[in-house]
Amino acid sequence: MLIYFNFASQFLGKDMSSTVDYIPVIIQAAVAVGFSLATVFLVPKLGPKLHSRKKDMNFECGLEPEGNARFPISIRYFVVAILFVLFDVEVIFFYPYAVNFNALQLNGLFAVLIFVGFFLTGFIYILKKGALEWDK
Amino acid sequence: MDTALLVEKSILILILFALSLGIAAYQTYFERKVAAWMQDRIGPNNAGPFGLLQPLADGGKLFFKEDFVPANADKFLFMIAPGIAMTVSLLTSVVIPWGPDIVAFGRTISLQVTDINIGILFIMGITSIGVYGIMIGGWASNNKYSLYSAIRASSQMISYELAMGLSVITVVLMGGSLSLREIVEAQHGFNWNIWYQPVGFIVFFVCSVAECNRAPFDMAECESELITGYHTEYGAMKMGFFLFAEYVNLFIASTVISCLYLGGYNFPGMDYFEGNLLSVISILVLFTKIVLVIFTFMWIRWTLPRFRYDQLMGLGWKKLIPIALINMVITAVVIAFTRGWFN
Numbered sequence: 001m002l003i004y005f006n007f008a009s010q011f012l013g014k015d016m017s018s019t020v021d022y023i024p025v026i027i028q029a030a031v032a033v034g035f036s037l038a039t040v041f042l043v044p045k046l047g048p049k050l051h052s053r054k055k056d057m058n059f060e061c062g063l064e065p066e067g068n069a070r071f072p073i074s075i076r077y078f079v080v081a082i083l084f085v086l087f088d089v090e091v092i093f094f095y096p097y098a099v100n101f102n103a104l105q106l107n108g109l110f111a112v113l114i115f116v117g118f119f120l121t122g123f124i125y126i127l128k129k130g131a132l133e134w135d136k
Numbered sequence: 137m138d139t140a141l142l143v144e145k146s147i148l149i150l151i152l153f154a155l156s157l158g159i160a161a162y163q164t165y166f167e168r169k170v171a172a173w174m175q176d177r178i179g180p181n182n183a184g185p186f187g188l189l190q191p192l193a194d195g196g197k198l199f200f201k202e203d204f205v206p207a208n209a210d211k212f213l214f215m216i217a218p219g220i221a222m223t224v225s226l227l228t229s230v231v232i233p234w235g236p237d238i239v240a241f242g243r244t245i246s247l248q249v250t251d252i253n254i255g256i257l258f259i260m261g262i263t264s265i266g267v268y269g270i271m272i273g274g275w276a277s278n279n280k281y282s283l284y285s286a287i288r289a290s291s292q293m294i295s296y297e298l299a300m301g302l303s304v305i306t307v308v309l310m311g312g313s314l315s316l317r318e319i320v321e322a323q324h325g326f327n328w329n330i331w332y333q334p335v336g337f338i339v340f341f342v343c344s345v346a347e348c349n350r351a352p353f354d355m356a357e358c359e360s361e362l363i364t365g366y367h368t369e370y371g372a373m374k375m376g377f378f379l380f381a382e383y384v385n386l387f388i389a390s391t392v393i394s395c396l397y398l399g400g401y402n403f404p405g406m407d408y409f410e411g412n413l414l415s416v417i418s419i420l421v422l423f424t425k426i427v428l429v430i431f432t433f434m435w436i437r438w439t440l441p442r443f444r445y446d447q448l449m450g451l452g453w454k455k456l457i458p459i460a461l462i463n464m465v466i467t468a469v470v471i472a473f474t475r476g477w478f479n
């Protein structure tokens with residue numbers, strides 16, 4: 001994780017953040033993970049444990065559960081997920097530009113306007129294709 | 137990093153940890169009181185004066201309830217999902233600047249645990265891991281309603297992340313840095329970003345409401361369709377963790393909104409104070425802003441009805457993303473004009 005963050009900060013920051021800055025992040029992560037895991041695995045020991053066949057079934061509005069929940073779901077959600085990956089990568093490309101906005105001056109601005117054009121072309125294409133229509 | 141600094145940071149981390157949990161606990165009380173006022177009721181008033189001990193009573197009950205795992209659920213994933221949600225929500229407070237430096241015990245103590253130069257990107261990256269807690273929890277329950285809810289919730293969260301990311305870029309353009317400390321310092325006095333970026337603020341605020349899964353965007357907990365959503369099968373402290381994580385996220389979202397747009401710990405007339413007095417007033421100012429933003433979130437929740445799912449996705453993709461993108465381009469061009477690059 002540390003190496004990854006340093007790698008990222010080399011590209012994103014004007015001044016490179018040193019590894020030392022990430023030590024508190026690791027302490028915080030250790031505290032948070034420790035607290036969560038301890039609570040999730042130890043607290044169940046405190047309560048009572050009573051089982052019965054009906055109680056162990058899934059809850060479906062009080063009726064007998066039908067089958068199980070390992071079934072395929074609407075393809076729309078996968079389309080949204082894939083579009084998210086595409087556009088999120090494009091959004092991330094704006095960040096290094098925004099940080100170096102002053103240094104790049106007018107050349108950078110024109111380059112980004114062209115990139116916004118690409119972004120919009122793709123965006124209008126998916127809208128026209130109806131990839132985001134839910135009730136068809 | 138020397139030992140004294142390490143101890144100092146560790147103490148600060150533990151304070152923030154306790155603060156996040158304490159504020160999350162009292163947010164549940166605050167939410168119930170706000171809901172009660174808006175619906176002309178009294179709200180919790182039995183446990184302690186004004187019902188102030190209610191969160192403790194609820195927490196105690198959650199600790200000693202029977203911890204139930206459905207027979208056909210995936211046991212391990214079912215156990216760790218609330219842990220993931222909680223861990224992720226506790227991680228982000230590390231990069232937030234809570235106030236100017238304090239001088240105590242002969243040392244200058246920074247009220248920001250660590251000032252990494254990718255601050256805001258770190259927050260957005262960590263919060264997006266929160267989707268895994270919901271998705272794993274919903275899938276592992278082996279309940280159709282939980283699964284639908286988890287898929288809706290993750291689809292919604294990733295969609296609104298795009299518009300959120302685009303609206304943050306304008307703030308970065310103006311400050312020229314991703315570090316939250318520098319973004320806040322650039323808004324000295326009354327020079328807050330909201331005066332320059334009202335559109336960006338609205339987009340970011342709407343996206344935060346959606347990211348926190350709160351009404352009117354609480355598709356994940358659409359009771360009328362999905363029982364209670366992805367935590368239908370959960371009980372005891374595991375369900376408590378999901379709800380707690382949601383409230384910690386709300387606290388962090390309010391803090392980030394305060395830091396990015398409402399000036400963080402800056403306030404008009406701050407130049408008349410100095411030293412530790414300034415720091416104490418600044419911290420109080422920041423927390424006042426956070427409480428007001430949290431109140432606005434609750435106000436919205438108890439005022440507006442829930443969106444339909446296709447309306448929600450339509451708002452995110454077809455309105456907020458283009459608005460945020462155009463706002464970004466206009467901001468960049470206007471800044472270029474004011475700095476005289478076109479001459």
